[in-house]
Amino acid sequence: MAQIRPFEKPIYISRPPLPDRAAVYRKIDEIWDSQWLTNVGSQHREFETKLKKYLDVPNISLFCNGTLALQLACQALRLSGEVITTPFTFAATPHVLYWNRITPVFCDIDPNTFNLDPERIESMITPNTTAILPVHVFGYPCDTQSIREIANRYGLRVIYDAAHSFGVEVNGIKIGNFGDLSMFSFHATKIYHTLEGGALTFKDQSLRERLEFSKNFGFKNEENIVVPGINAKMNEFQAAIGLLMLDLVGEEIAKRRHLTKVYRERLSEIPGINFRIEMPGVKHNYYNFVITVDQNKLGINRDDLYNNLKTYNIFTRKYFYPLCSQFQCYKQYPSSSSKNLPVAEKLANEVLSLPLYGELNEDDINKVCNVIHYIHRKNIKRHTIFFNKPSVALRAQ
Numbered sequence: 001m002a003q004i005r006p007f008e009k010p011i012y013i014s015r016p017p018l019p020d021r022a023a024v025y026r027k028i029d030e031i032w033d034s035q036w037l038t039n040v041g042s043q044h045r046e047f048e049t050k051l052k053k054y055l056d057v058p059n060i061s062l063f064c065n066g067t068l069a070l071q072l073a074c075q076a077l078r079l080s081g082e083v084i085t086t087p088f089t090f091a092a093t094p095h096v097l098y099w100n101r102i103t104p105v106f107c108d109i110d111p112n113t114f115n116l117d118p119e120r121i122e123s124m125i126t127p128n129t130t131a132i133l134p135v136h137v138f139g140y141p142c143d144t145q146s147i148r149e150i151a152n153r154y155g156l157r158v159i160y161d162a163a164h165s166f167g168v169e170v171n172g173i174k175i176g177n178f179g180d181l182s183m184f185s186f187h188a189t190k191i192y193h194t195l196e197g198g199a200l201t202f203k204d205q206s207l208r209e210r211l212e213f214s215k216n217f218g219f220k221n222e223e224n225i226v227v228p229g230i231n232a233k234m235n236e237f238q239a240a241i242g243l244l245m246l247d248l249v250g251e252e253i254a255k256r257r258h259l260t261k262v263y264r265e266r267l268s269e270i271p272g273i274n275f276r277i278e279m280p281g282v283k284h285n286y287y288n289f290v291i292t293v294d295q296n297k298l299g300i301n302r303d304d305l306y307n308n309l310k311t312y313n314i315f316t317r318k319y320f321y322p323l324c325s326q327f328q329c330y331k332q333y334p335s336s337s338s339k340n341l342p343v344a345e346k347l348a349n350e351v352l353s354l355p356l357y358g359e360l361n362e363d364d365i366n367k368v369c370n371v372i373h374y375i376h377r378k379n380i381k382r383h384t385i386f387f388n389k390p391s392v393a394l395r396a397q
Contacts, residue, residue, distance in 0.1 A: 066185030272298025
């Protein structure tokens with residue numbers, strides 16, 4: 001087998017798309033001329049209007065980050081007691097519940113979508129349950145219809161963590177229209193970003209006033225504070241970047257769609273590497289490219305593949321490992337038991353997210369796949385030699 005050389009420069013899991021520098025400078029000039037840096041200036045107002053139109057939602061509220069947006073969403077809906085959520089997600093999802101003195105109840109996931117399994121949700125509902133907090137994991141939509149039917153049957157609220165799902169549509173409906181509220185993250189690692197930021201989308205107009213007060217220390221006006229709020233406002237610089245990025249996100253998604261096709265074509269040749277394809281009726285955003293590793297067929301487990309790829313200057317991520325249910329702060333909960341989460345625990349040890357972003361090209365993706373193929377052949381060969389080697393007893397005969 002011919003040796004494969006490592007990448008000269010690191011290939012990271014993600015890289016943020018960036019607007020033209022000259023356009024950014026022009027935006028800075030606009031902000032400087034206005035002398036308005038935060039507290040809902042002209043950039044913020046324009047961004048909110050254009051983003052609402054882009055996401056095709058009835059209401060939107062902007063935040064300095066997605067975590068605080070989700071935290072205030074729980075307060076806006078006055079959630080308490082227990083909220084059912086997934087263990088297969090980023091830490092922020094259960095953390096916002098904890099910060100609201102709500103107990104996260106972890107429910108197992110569907111092995112095909114990696115999202116909350118609707119067939120398991122009802123068994124987790126108790127008299128203390130007030131809501132369901134599903135995550136559109138890796139931008140693949142949840143079974144929103146089944147979740148809504150369950151929520152209606154038990155009088156529960158639904159908040160979607162749509163951090164991965166900017167630009168996703170289901171049967172022509174933009175993803176921010178599901179549930180009572182949906183949260184978008186505009187962190188720099190996302191397919192669409194405002195350097196750091198977030199938003200909530202919602203149908204109930206009455207929630208807007210509550211959210212606007214809550215994210216600005218509770219101020220109703222100059223002299224009246226009506227709720228014990230915090231500072232979660234988006235500033236003018238974030239909004240300006242958001243405006244510029246709206247013009248670029250379509251191109252970024254198109255590039256990732258093409259690179260995803262290359263990944264699928266190449267990795268389908270390698271035993272033990274599995275990946276998901278498009279869901280029927282879904283317009284995907286190709287946020288990342290995720291594989292699962294079958295050790296018996298690949299000849300190496302997920303963790304060893306992760307470490308091997310590093311030696312070639314390829315940096316992947318074990319999303320999401322460990323499960324949130326295994327964190328020190330949550331593992332004592334009854335719902336965190338391995339018996340309750342067999343699918344999630346299995347997948348957490350098999351999933352690997354490969355590099356994917358618009359600045360990569362076909363040659364980069366092909367080389368990543370060549371490296372994985374090489375690692376597979378090397379380890380399968382070693383595995384075969386080891387298991388086909390005659391035993392000491394047979395050689396002695």
